Amino acid sequence: MHTLNIRVYYEDTDAGGVVYYANYLKFAERARTEWLRELGFEQDILLEQNIAFVVKHVEMHNNAPARFNQMLSITSHIVELKGASMTFKQDIINALGKVLVTVQAKIACVDLVAMRPRRIPEAMLGEFSRVI
Amino acid sequence: MHTLNIRVYYEDTDAGGVVYYANYLKFAERARTEWLRELGFEQDILLEQNIAFVVKHVEMHNNAPARFNQMLSITSHIVELKGASMTFKQDIINALGKVLVTVQAKIACVDLVAMRPRRIPEAMLGEFSRVI
Amino acid sequence: MHTLNIRVYYEDTDAGGVVYYANYLKFAERARTEWLRELGFEQDILLEQNIAFVVKHVEMHNNAPARFNQMLSITSHIVELKGASMTFKQDIINALGKVLVTVQAKIACVDLVAMRPRRIPEAMLGEFSRVI
Amino acid sequence: MHTLNIRVYYEDTDAGGVVYYANYLKFAERARTEWLRELGFEQDILLEQNIAFVVKHVEMHNNAPARFNQMLSITSHIVELKGASMTFKQDIINALGKVLVTVQAKIACVDLVAMRPRRIPEAMLGEFSRVI
Numbered sequence: 001m002h003t004l005n006i007r008v009y010y011e012d013t014d015a016g017g018v019v020y021y022a023n024y025l026k027f028a029e030r031a032r033t034e035w036l037r038e039l040g041f042e043q044d045i046l047l048e049q050n051i052a053f054v055v056k057h058v059e060m061h062n063n064a065p066a067r068f069n070q071m072l073s074i075t076s077h078i079v080e081l082k083g084a085s086m087t088f089k090q091d092i093i094n095a096l097g098k099v100l101v102t103v104q105a106k107i108a109c110v111d112l113v114a115m116r117p118r119r120i121p122e123a124m125l126g127e128f129s130r131v132i
Numbered sequence: 133m134h135t136l137n138i139r140v141y142y143e144d145t146d147a148g149g150v151v152y153y154a155n156y157l158k159f160a161e162r163a164r165t166e167w168l169r170e171l172g173f174e175q176d177i178l179l180e181q182n183i184a185f186v187v188k189h190v191e192m193h194n195n196a197p198a199r200f201n202q203m204l205s206i207t208s209h210i211v212e213l214k215g216a217s218m219t220f221k222q223d224i225i226n227a228l229g230k231v232l233v234t235v236q237a238k239i240a241c242v243d244l245v246a247m248r249p250r251r252i253p254e255a256m257l258g259e260f261s262r263v264i
Numbered sequence: 265m266h267t268l269n270i271r272v273y274y275e276d277t278d279a280g281g282v283v284y285y286a287n288y289l290k291f292a293e294r295a296r297t298e299w300l301r302e303l304g305f306e307q308d309i310l311l312e313q314n315i316a317f318v319v320k321h322v323e324m325h326n327n328a329p330a331r332f333n334q335m336l337s338i339t340s341h342i343v344e345l346k347g348a349s350m351t352f353k354q355d356i357i358n359a360l361g362k363v364l365v366t367v368q369a370k371i372a373c374v375d376l377v378a379m380r381p382r383r384i385p386e387a388m389l390g391e392f393s394r395v396i
Numbered sequence: 397m398h399t400l401n402i403r404v405y406y407e408d409t410d411a412g413g414v415v416y417y418a419n420y421l422k423f424a425e426r427a428r429t430e431w432l433r434e435l436g437f438e439q440d441i442l443l444e445q446n447i448a449f450v451v452k453h454v455e456m457h458n459n460a461p462a463r464f465n466q467m468l469s470i471t472s473h474i475v476e477l478k479g480a481s482m483t484f485k486q487d488i489i490n491a492l493g494k495v496l497v498t499v500q501a502k503i504a505c506v507d508l509v510a511m512r513p514r515r516i517p518e519a520m521l522g523e524f525s526r527v528i
Contacts (some may be wrong), residue, residue, distance in 0.1 A: 009429060010439075011284055015277035015332040016244075017181070021187045022157035022275065026407045033405060041247075043406075044465035047147070055153045061190045068279040069440035089506045112148075141297060142417065143290045143306075145411035147464040151406055158275045165273060175274075176333035201308035240498040279443070280508075285424075285451045289418035311411070319417045323455045376412075 001131075002035035008068055014083040018065035025058065028090045028103040031074035039127045051121065056085065057106040064100045071095055078132045084109050084117045086128060099129045133263075134167035134208045140200055150197035157190065160222045160235040165207035171259045182244040183253065188217065189238040196232045210264045216241050216249045218260060223244055266299035266340045266393075270333055282329035289322065292354045293368040294336035303391045314376040315385065320349065321370040328364045335359055342396045348373050348381045350392060397527075398431035398439055398472045414461035421454065421479065424486045424499040425471035434525040444520045446508040446519065453502040460496045466490055480505050480513045482524060 005117040006027050014020040033043060036114065066072055073093045080087040085108045111118040120128075138159050146152040165175060178184065198204055205225045212219040217240045224233040244248040252260075270291050278284040297307060309314065330336055337357045344351040349372045356365040375382040384392075402423050429439060431518075442448065449485040462468055469489045476483040481504045488497040507514040 007426075007430075009422070009426050010278045010280065011286065013279035014274045015279075015281050016184055016186075016274065017279050021190070022161075022276055025154035025157065026405070030403075030405050031406065034403075042465060044463070047464070050446065052148055054148075054197075055194060057147075057191075057193050059189075061189050063185060065153070068443070069438060069439070088143040139294075139298075141294050142412065143293065146406045147409035147411070148406065153411055158273070161275065162271075162273050166271075172335060176331070179332070199308070200311070201306060207344070226401065235470045244463045259441045280448055280450075285454070286418040289421065293418075304511060316412055318412075318461075319458060321455075321457050323453075325453050329450075352522035393523070 002031065003040065004031040004034050004074045005074075006030065006072045008066055008070045008075060010068065013068045015103075017066075018048060018067055021060075023060065023098075024060060024062075024066075024101045024103065025094055027072065028105060029055075029093060030092060031076050032068075032088055032105070032107070036124075039131065041124055041127075042112055046121075047112070052110050052112050052117070053107045054110050056104050056108045059104045061102045062100070063102075064099050065092065065096065066092065072100070078128055079104070079117055080106075081125070081128050081132055083119050083125070086120070134163065134170065136163040136166050136208075138162065138204045138206060140198055140202045140204065144201065145200045148197075150199055153192075153194065155191060156194075156198075156224060156233045156235065159204065159224060160208075160220075160237060161187075163208050163222060164220055164237070164239070167188055167208055171254055171256075179244070182243050183250070184244050185239045186242050187237050188240045191236045193234045194232070195234075196230065197229045198224065198226065198232050203234065204232070210260055211236070212238075213257070213260050213264055215251050215257070218252070247264075265356060266295065266302065268298050268338045268340075270294065270336050270338060272330055272334045272336065273331040274332065276286045277332045279288070279350070280329075282331055283374070285324075285326065287323060288326075288330075288367065291336065291338055291356060292324070292340075292352075292369060293319075295340050295354060296352055296371070301342055303388075303395065305388055305391075307382045311376070312377070316373050316374050319369050320372045325366045325367045326364070327347050327366075328354065328362065329370075330358065330364050341393055343368070344370075345392050345396055347383050347389070398427065398434065400427040400430050400470045400472075402426065402470060404462055404466045404468060406464065409464045412461075413461055417456075417458065418464075420456060420458075420499065422434050423468065423470055423488060424472075424484075424501060425451075427472050427486060428484055428497045428501070428503070431472055435520075435527065437520055437523075440491075442443075443508070447514070448506050448508050449503045450506050451501050452504045455500045457498045457500075458496070460494065462488065462490065462496050468496070474524055475526055477501070477521070477524050479515050479521070482525060483518070
């Protein structure tokens with residue numbers, strides 16, 4: 001499990017006064033990226049090896065809106081780990097502990113040269129299975 | 133059924149060379165907005181009446197990436213129409229007719245003063261049931 | 265001179281109820297891209313030849329805000345054309361003809377392999393000097 | 397003077413492999429917001445009092461691109477402080493201390509009810525003149 005705190009800036013909101021719905025997916029990706037980094041994996045180095053992670057499927061449920069200037073916590077869990085994909089469940093939580101938005105994202109590992117799915121590098125699989 | 137054509141600009145892409153995943157949700161919303169407009173409903177006028185549409189639940193599946201400078205078509209269908217919500221199924225399609233991404237979005241009508249669900253205005257329900 | 269019409273969507277606005285200031289630069293770039301396209305130049309093909317255009321300097325002045333759901337016109341002029349750069353002056357105008365925002369952008373042509381400035385392709389220079 | 401560190405995520409980049417030019421203005425605004433917060437001013441509370449800050453004029457110069465996954469520092473100075481506006485000079489700096497991008501932004505204080513310029517609250521003017 002991993003937690004990232006994120007501040008809501010003007011750029012994240014819309015004229016409805018709340019966070020624009022697509023932007024929750026940005027928050028979710030920042031959290032996944034920071035978790036990978038904590039486990040020792042930098043995505044720019046993976047890119048140089050032509051390894052990328054692609055979001056194949058995402059499901060998002062909005063219980064309540066996040067608002068301008070709020071501090072949010074994004075908690076991330078891995079709920080499924082396979083050889084070439086993994087599925088994260090992520091909660092976007094306000095300062096009172098209320099879950100505003102949930103995101104479930106299935107990420108596939110791809111080879112950018114062949115442009116097709118590939119096995120997640122063994123070192124990553126090892127780390128993920130340790131923290132799952 | 134409604135179709136909107138959208139060009140992929142630099143702003144929509146990321147360092148992976150493809151459309152950033154959250155941005156497909158922007159395309160989907162532009163298409164829903166233009167369909168509403170064609171049916172005679174302008175969301176700025178609805179906002180003045182404290183009526184807004186909120187995306188409660190969204191599911192997105194990526195079959196293949198859209199790329200910089202491509203022209204895409206977004207087709208939209210209403211797959212469920214209820215008194216206070218409606219569900220759209222939308223396909224993001226490239227120039228060869230391949231479905232790259234599918235989005236299913238459940239939209240709820242909300243009263244912005246009471247901040248709670250409300251019935252979709254009758255005139256809209258009438259139009260939607262006509263085009264469903 | 266070139267004109268592009270752009271609709272303001274939720275994604276473009278912020279909690280202040282107006283277009284988020286950085287997003288005017290997106291509108292300006294869409295307009296420059298469409299002008300290039302009209303002149304016969306597609307930036308994805310240029311990218312394959314390792315030719316890109318980089319915004320080196322930009323100046324933006326906000327006279328008045330654009331709002332959700334407005335239809336805007338972006339007019340573009342080339343005010344300076346040099347061998348390796350060109351400067352656009354662009355106005356973002358509302359439906360009443362009022363200039364809301366002005367953007368002046370100096371664009372440099374770069375070779376993406378050498379990562380350094382290069383001469384604008386002759387065919388482009390020819391077209392630009394024709395429309396300046 | 398104030399410094400904010402910002403990580404470059406996929407959302408910030410474009411198909412050119414670098415930070416999309418408009419997004420530097422997002423980074424600059426996050427830095428200004430965090431500085432205000434450190435000085436004790438929260439913009440959501442100001443909004444409730446119908447006080448907002450609007451970017452009237454911005455000038456940005458790109459010396460070199462920022463790239464995916466880099467950690468950047470944004471330094472901010474106030475270079476002019478007037479009764480109803482202030483001008484920030486901000487540098488976006490990479491880990492080696494190189495200034496990649498400079499932003500100069502003139503911010504005006506506005507009354508959101510009257511929709512016109514107003515004097516910056518005295519408490520803010522006091523704090524700003526202390527740190528200038």
